[in-house]
Amino acid sequence: MTITDPFTTPGHHQPTPSPAAVALAAQCRKAKNLADTAPTRFQRMPVPAATSAAGGETQFVIHPKSLADWARWTTALGIRDTRRMTNTGTTTVCRFELDGVRARLIGVGVPALLAAAYGPKGTSHAR
Structure with a gap:
């Protein structure tokens, strides 16, 4: 007895994907492409990114390793809106868009770097 897959049988009606599903699939492909090409694209950055x-x-x-490293990344990625930066304990998360793709930059240790440079309230130690 042969078992056939009804979804691969010629003449079987396969549903047409919704426009939302097609758009999400295209967005996922763009995001994956950006993640795959980022190591080469940003190879001259002071610290590498895991994408x-x-x-x-x-x-x-x-x-x-420094606020200068953090500044280089935010500049390279075009992040200018500090209202979209959130400190979450030991990390700073920035949401932005790059090449038409939603993205986020996660800076591990950035809150500690900021506290060391500006104090816990964000004020400079220099007087």
């Missing part, structure tokens, strides 16, 4: 893509979004995770 990944999921749900149509690309994620960059960095471990900056």
Whole structure:
């Protein structure tokens, strides 16, 4: 007895994907492409980024050694809106868009770098 897959049988009606599903698939492909090409694209940065893509979004995770490293990354990625930066314990998360793809930059240790430079309230130690 031969078992056939009804979804691969010629003449079987396969549903047409919804416009939302098609758009999400395209966005996922763009995010994956951005994550895959980022190491080469940003190879001259002071610290490398671990990149990944999921749900149509690309994620960059960095471990900056200084605020200058952090500034170079935010500048290179075009992040200018500090209202989209959130400190979450030991990391700073920035949401932005790059090449039409939703993305986020996660800076591990950035809050500690900021506290060391400006104090816990964000005020400078220099007087």
